[in-house]
Structure formats: structure tokens, C-alpha cells
Amino acid sequence: MSAPLLSVRGLRKEFAVGGLFSGGRGRVVAVDDVSFDLEAGETLGLVGESGCGKSTTGRLILRLVEPTAGSVRLRGQELSGLKPHAMISHRRDMQLIFQDPYSSLNPSMMVREIIGEPLQVHGVDTTPGIDRRVAELLALVGLGPQHMRRFPHEFSGGQRQRIGIARALALEPRLIICDEPVSALDVSVQAQTLNLLRRLQAQTGVGLLFISHDLMAVRYIAQRVAVMYLGRLVETAPTTVLFDAPLHPYTRALLDAVPAPEHGAAPRPLLEGELPSPLAPPSGCHFHPRCPFATARCAAEAPAVVEAAPGHGVACHHATTLPAWPGLSPALTHPVEPRLARLLARFHA
Ligand SMILES: Nc1ncnc2c1ncn2[C@@H]1O[C@H](COP(=O)(O)OP(=O)(O)OP(=O)(O)O)[C@@H](O)[C@H]1O
Ligand SMILES: [Mg+2]
Structure with a gap:
């Protein structure tokens, strides 16, 4: 069997913090x-x-911060410990899309330079010309060649995110880390952007690590979900399993807490x-002080991740004895989702 695109094992990052107000x-x-x-x-x-x-995990994979411990393999090749010059060829394969499509684009550069820059930095042969390649990338994200000579401030938030996506695609990466890519956009533009990412993934086979606090966006785009x-x-599980039968009390609490404000529906009891x-x-299981099912063991001992079913990992001492999950709040399964679904159907990217 060939190695997975990305394999992360035992990844750890400690930051030294402190100062005036933290007492050392x-x-x-x-x-x-x-x-x-x-x-x-x-898409995970x-x-x-x-x-x-979440963001630190993404940055560790890209080696924008150095891990304290652990292994990151890209197509079987260990990246941890590689010297900067040895990382260069792997950098092409891994790109990042940020949350804020404005601050992530250099305001003093035209779109042609923004998208063309990675091609030049990596010395990519752009025969028959960089303009042609930039125009192709713009077309991929639904923009036209007339946009090439404009500056970021001349675009809407959704268009700017498309430019960021075109830039990420320029080097034909194998992995894109999307850090809250739709959180700054309104719901209809979110839908367009999610559809665009899905379409581009189908065309290119790129793997996506989709970081988000928006569970409904994750449900739409991801095949598997990891909860941190x-x-x-x-907990890590296929998306349908995670939403239909979550095991970890924290996953259940997150799903219960998804707001549905447009419909006046109160979320179920929030996290205590x-x-x-x-x-x-907290000691042991970090979640134990907020967990309705916690016992003395939870405060004493950190639970290991165990496989509740193939592909469904959970770190909870009581995962096998919890009461059945009552299901998503009706406010989520009915009024909200058809609205997002309608929007997603209407705006074919
Ligand atoms: N450079 C740094 N120095 C010190 N602490 C840091 C640094 N970067 C992140 N942290 C801390 O690490 C923890 C994780 O931060 P991180 O940004 O990864 O969270 P996140 O899940 O992405 O949050 P958000 O949803 O708000 O983006 C936080 O406690 C944060 O304060
Ligand atoms: Mg973050």
C-alpha cells in the first residue's frame, strides 16, 4: 500500500510564554x-x-513553526528536521489559504504579481508567458483576465478569497491547508467558496485540511472530521458518523452548541x-471539569485514543457506556440546512 498523502504522528508544540502579568x-x-x-x-x-x-497544527505541518516533537510525512517522506534548503521542494507541494482574504494579499501588488509571484520564486517554466498562466488560474476560480491588473482593494471579500485560492493553486500543490477560509465571508459567498474548493479538489485531486469552527461548513465539505x-x-470519524453518532461528550456539546439564530431556536444546553x-x-482528560459524565478516573488519567469502529477514534474512558446520542437539534437538521443547501445549489461555482 502506498503512503498516505499526509501522515502526522505524535505532533507536539510547546510555546514558552510569560511576562509581567503571568507571574513569570x-x-x-x-x-x-x-x-x-x-x-x-x-478533505479532513x-x-x-x-x-x-488548530492553526498551530496547520503551521506545524507547513513547518512555519518548528515542532517540539513528532513526525510529519508527506507522501512517506519525513519533513521534521529537514534543513530549510531541503524543505524548498516540499514547500511547493503544500500551500495555505488564510481566513482573512484582505490582509493575506499584499495591497500594493496587482493580481498578476500576487498570483505570478510563487511561480517566479520557485522558478517554474511559464512558457508561453506568465500572463497566460495567471489567466488560466484566474479562470479556474471564476475570475477573468481583466482582473489581472487590479489591486486587492478593488475586489469584494469573496473575490479576494478566490484570488488567494488561485495563488495557492499556482504551484499545483498536493496539499492545501485552509485555515478558516470562509469564516470572514457572508453565507452566500461561503457557499460559493465551498463549492469552488470542492470543484477544484475534484479537478486536481488535492488533499485539503479544512480548519474551521463552523461545523456546518465542515459537514458540507469534509469526508472526515477531527475534533480538537x-x-x-x-475524536476523529467519517463526517456522517461524527454528525449522526458522535461519541465524545465534547463533540456532542459542540454539535449541541451550533447556533441557529435566524430561526429563533435556542441551542441545547451549552458547554458548562x-x-x-x-x-x-485540567489533569487527566482535559475536558473532565466540563463533562457531565466525568468520574474520578477522568481527572486522574488521560484517555488514549481507541478505535470505537474502523476509522472512528475516540479518547474517552466512557465512550462505550455513554447514553445514545439524541441526534442533532431539529433546528439544525431542518430550517438551517435546507437554506444552506438551497444556496449551495443556486451558486454553482
Ligand atoms: N507564537 C505563539 N506563542 C505563544 N503561544 C502561542 C503562539 N501561537 C499560538 N499560541 C497559543 O497556542 C494555543 C493554540 O493557538 P492556535 O492559534 O493554534 O488556536 P486555534 O485553534 O487556531 O484558535 P482560533 O480558533 O482562535 O484561530 C493558544 O493558547 C495560543 O495562545
Ligand atoms: Mg486559528
Whole structure:
């Protein structure tokens, strides 16, 4: 069997933090023993509350920050520990799309330079001319050659995100890390952008790591979902399994907390308590102080990830004895989703 496109094992990142107000130096374990695979042509959603370590995971994979420990393999090739010059050829294969399509584009560069720059930096042969290649990339994302000589401020947020996607595609990467790519866009533009990513993935076979706190966007685009809590993966499952039969109490709480404000539907009881400080995470299972099913064992011992079913990993001491999941709130299965579905059908990217 060939190696997966991306294989992450035991990834860990500690940041030294501290200063005037924190009473000295401390340490944040932003990413703690994270392991997963991602296949070519697949989208893996990575979800969890703010500060749980999603972006850091993406940045570790791209080696924008150095891991404290762990292994990242791209098509079987170990990237951890590679010297910068040895990383260059792998950088072409891995690209990043950011949340904010404005600040991620250089305001003083024309679209032609923004999209053409990675081609030039990597010395790609652009015969019969860079304009032709940039025009092809713009066409892929639904923009025209007339957009080449404009600056980022002359575009809408959704168009800017298309430019960011064209730029990410310029080097024909095998993996794109999408960090909250639709969070800054309104719902109809979100739908267009998600459709565009899906179409481009079908055309190119690129693997996507789709980082988002929007569970409904993840449900639409990802084939598998990994749920993160205070640096650790607590559950990983095929998307349909995760939404129909989540096991981890944290996953259930996240699904219960999805707001459906347009319909006046109150979410089910939200998570009890505050998100603990990552500077002093709770002992044992980090989720135990907020978990309705926690026992003494949960405070004492961190649960390992076990396979509840093939492809369904969960890190909970009580995963096999929890009451059945009552299902998604009706506010989510009915009024909201048809609206998103209608929008998605209407705006074919
Ligand atoms: N360079 C850094 N130095 C110190 N701490 C950091 C650094 N980068 C991230 N952290 C800390 O690591 C933890 C994880 O941050 P990260 O940005 O990965 O979270 P996130 O899940 O992407 O959050 P959000 O949803 O808000 O984007 C946080 O506690 C954050 O404060
Ligand atoms: Mg982030």
C-alpha cells in the first residue's frame, strides 16, 4: 500500500510564554500528541473552540513553526528536521489559504504579481508567458483576465478569497491547508467558496485540511472530521458518523452548541463552564471539569485514543457506556440546512 498523502504522528508544540502579568515564565502545550492521516483527494475537517491548537497544527505541518516533537510525512517522506534548503521542494507541494482574504494579499501588488509571484520564486517554466498562466488560474476560480491588473482593494471579500485560492493553486500543490477560509465571508459567498474548493479538489485531486469552527461548513465539505480540545484530538470519524453518532461528550456539546439564530431556536444546553486556560490545563482528560459524565478516573488519567469502529477514534474512558446520542437539534437538521443547501445549489461555482 502506498503512503498516505499526509501522515502526522505524535505532533507536539510547546510555546514558552510569560511576562509581567503571568507571574513569570510558563508553557503552553498548543498541540499535544496529535496523529492523523490525510489521503490525496480527501478533505479532513479540523474543528474545536478558539485557542485549541488548530492553526498551530496547520503551521506545524507547513513547518512555519518548528515542532517540539513528532513526525510529519508527506507522501512517506519525513519533513521534521529537514534543513530549510531541503524543505524548498516540499514547500511547493503544500500551500495555505488564510481566513482573512484582505490582509493575506499584499495591497500594493496587482493580481498578476500576487498570483505570478510563487511561480517566479520557485522558478517554474511559464512558457508561453506568465500572463497566460495567471489567466488560466484566474479562470479556474471564476475570475477573468481583466482582473489581472487590479489591486486587492478593488475586489469584494469573496473575490479576494478566490484570488488567494488561485495563488495557492499556482504551484499545483498536493496539499492545501485552509485555515478558516470562509469564516470572514457572508453565507452566500461561503457557499460559493465551498463549492469552488470542492470543484477544484475534484479537478486536481488535492488533499485539503479544512480548519474551521463552523461545523456546518465542515459537514458540507469534509469526508472526515477531527475534533480538537486544548491541544489534543478527542475524536476523529467519517463526517456522517461524527454528525449522526458522535461519541465524545465534547463533540456532542459542540454539535449541541451550533447556533441557529435566524430561526429563533435556542441551542441545547451549552458547554458548562469556561474553556480552561491552556497555561494550566485540567489533569487527566482535559475536558473532565466540563463533562457531565466525568468520574474520578477522568481527572486522574488521560484517555488514549481507541478505535470505537474502523476509522472512528475516540479518547474517552466512557465512550462505550455513554447514553445514545439524541441526534442533532431539529433546528439544525431542518430550517438551517435546507437554506444552506438551497444556496449551495443556486451558486454553482
Ligand atoms: N507564537 C505563539 N506563542 C505563544 N503561544 C502561542 C503562539 N501561537 C499560538 N499560541 C497559543 O497556542 C494555543 C493554540 O493557538 P492556535 O492559534 O493554534 O488556536 P486555534 O485553534 O487556531 O484558535 P482560533 O480558533 O482562535 O484561530 C493558544 O493558547 C495560543 O495562545
Ligand atoms: Mg486559528
